[in-house]
Amino acid sequence: MIIVLAVFAILILYDLQRFIRKKERARVFALYIFFMAVSLTVSLLLAAGRRPSGPSQWIEAVLKMIGVLK
Amino acid sequence: MEKARISSIQLFLLLSGFLFGSTVILAPAQGAKNDAWLAILLGGTGGALLMGIYAAIASLNPSKTLVDILKEKMGKVIGNMFAVLYIWYFIHLASLVFRNFGEFICTVTFPETPMVVVIGLFAVILVYAINSGIEVIGRLSELLVPVIPLVVLIISLSLITVHDFTAFLPILENGMTPVLNAAFSFITFPFGETVAFLMLFPHLNKKEKLKKVVFVSAAVSTLLGIILFFRDIFVLGSDLMARSTFIPHLTSLLIPGLNVEPLVDINLLIGGGVKISVCIYAAAKALSQIAGIGDYRKLTGAISTFCVVLSIWVYENVLEMFNWAEKVWLYYSIPFQIVVPLLLLLLSLRKKSKPSNARTES
Numbered sequence: 001m002i003i004v005l006a007v008f009a010i011l012i013l014y015d016l017q018r019f020i021r022k023k024e025r026a027r028v029f030a031l032y033i034f035f036m037a038v039s040l041t042v043s044l045l046l047a048a049g050r051r052p053s054g055p056s057q058w059i060e061a062v063l064k065m066i067g068v069l070k
Numbered sequence: 071m072e073k074a075r076i077s078s079i080q081l082f083l084l085l086s087g088f089l090f091g092s093t094v095i096l097a098p099a100q101g102a103k104n105d106a107w108l109a110i111l112l113g114g115t116g117g118a119l120l121m122g123i124y125a126a127i128a129s130l131n132p133s134k135t136l137v138d139i140l141k142e143k144m145g146k147v148i149g150n151m152f153a154v155l156y157i158w159y160f161i162h163l164a165s166l167v168f169r170n171f172g173e174f175i176c177t178v179t180f181p182e183t184p185m186v187v188v189i190g191l192f193a194v195i196l197v198y199a200i201n202s203g204i205e206v207i208g209r210l211s212e213l214l215v216p217v218i219p220l221v222v223l224i225i226s227l228s229l230i231t232v233h234d235f236t237a238f239l240p241i242l243e244n245g246m247t248p249v250l251n252a253a254f255s256f257i258t259f260p261f262g263e264t265v266a267f268l269m270l271f272p273h274l275n276k277k278e279k280l281k282k283v284v285f286v287s288a289a290v291s292t293l294l295g296i297i298l299f300f301r302d303i304f305v306l307g308s309d310l311m312a313r314s315t316f317i318p319h320l321t322s323l324l325i326p327g328l329n330v331e332p333l334v335d336i337n338l339l340i341g342g343g344v345k346i347s348v349c350i351y352a353a354a355k356a357l358s359q360i361a362g363i364g365d366y367r368k369l370t371g372a373i374s375t376f377c378v379v380l381s382i383w384v385y386e387n388v389l390e391m392f393n394w395a396e397k398v399w400l401y402y403s404i405p406f407q408i409v410v411p412l413l414l415l416l417l418s419l420r421k422k423s424k425p426s427n428a429r430t431e432s
Contacts, residue, residue, distance in 0.1 A: 054383050069401065
């Protein structure tokens with residue numbers, strides 16, 4: 001858990017200081033924070049041993065729902 | 071648009087590297103067992119036609135990326151919606167290849183190393199390549215992709231003494247249905263995945279060579295797929311081939327008195343690396359175009375991090391990975407690889423014929 005937090009802290013601090021120095025637009029920050037927030041949340045859940053249902057299962061469920069898969 | 075240009079040979083090698091990708095370890099069309107060579111041949115022909123459709127879309131819309139074409143043909147709102155779906159598809163594809171790579175390395179080469187470390191380190195190198203630009207990726211493929219057929223040749227020739235040349239017989243023992251099913255899955259994996267190249271085709275310096283490049287790379291990878299299949303079945307036999315997980319790796323272990331196992335790892339590193347780079351590049355570029363961000367490089371770090379996390383999250387184990395790739399991937403990819411590109415081709419042809427019709431009427 002601590003390793004995950006440390007890796008994300010390094011990545012985010014490295015990129016954000018670059019963005020701030022170059023005065024990037026808000027949408028760059030928004031997209032960056034969206035991807036990193038999702039990644040961090042899922043990583044913490046995986047590290048805690050609580051694997052959330054993944055996109056593959058969602059896709060399979062959708063395909064089963066519309067009758068493509070049995 | 072970015073002014074980077076790639077030559078036709080670089081595009082050919084990028085396409086070939088992308089098509090070899092994970093197929094160097096996963097042996098596609100395996101469902102057809104003894105007749106997989108027939109499935110690869112049929113699938114390769116279908117795949118070449120599908121790639122021809124992508125090339126036709128790019129030729130009808132010169133200097134436009136997939137996002138530009140979607141927006142122009144379907145309108146801004148619907149076009150952006152489809153573009154977001156494609157971004158998801160490219161990210162998902164990159165993470166699946168990351169996982170294939172991680173599973174292979176952690177099963178075969180580094181069984182004690184955590185998969186996230188293997189995938190993470192690979193991602194760091196790829197982000198560096200992607201941030202260097204498409205020209206650098208092109209030059210890198212020029213340097214590395216020719217190694218793949220060389221490795222295949224080395225392994226095939228080393229095994230010449232342990233061949234059983236009748237292992238692929240009898241032909242069509244189970245009828246044509248498994249062959250057709252395997253052929254169709256061979257079209258979607260790997261040929262249909264080249265839809266990501268619609269984000270790269272505008273960078274080709276000689277647009278008139280696009281169709282030729284696409285067909286030659288499809289032919290070369292089909293030929294290599296057939297060579298790989300015959301080598302594996304001649305050495306392993308159909309029973310062992312049906313039961314093993316990483317077939318080319320098992321084949322490479324059987325060379326008497328020589329350990330060429332790392333060569334298969336190298337092949338995957340190159341093929342998988344090209345495939346992941348193209349997918350992340352396509353996703354980052356498409357996202358930057360939708361969001362109106364000038365430089366795609368600002369998003370590559372975040373997208374690659376997400377891909378690494380997704381690759382760990384996406385499957386619980388290797389069996390789920392194979393099961394999903396075999397049963398779900400085929401149907402999941404059809405809209406992205408066939409339906410939307412066909413629609414775009416029809417709309418592009420209609421738009422192209424409109425001005426000439428108007429001229430004849432006047």
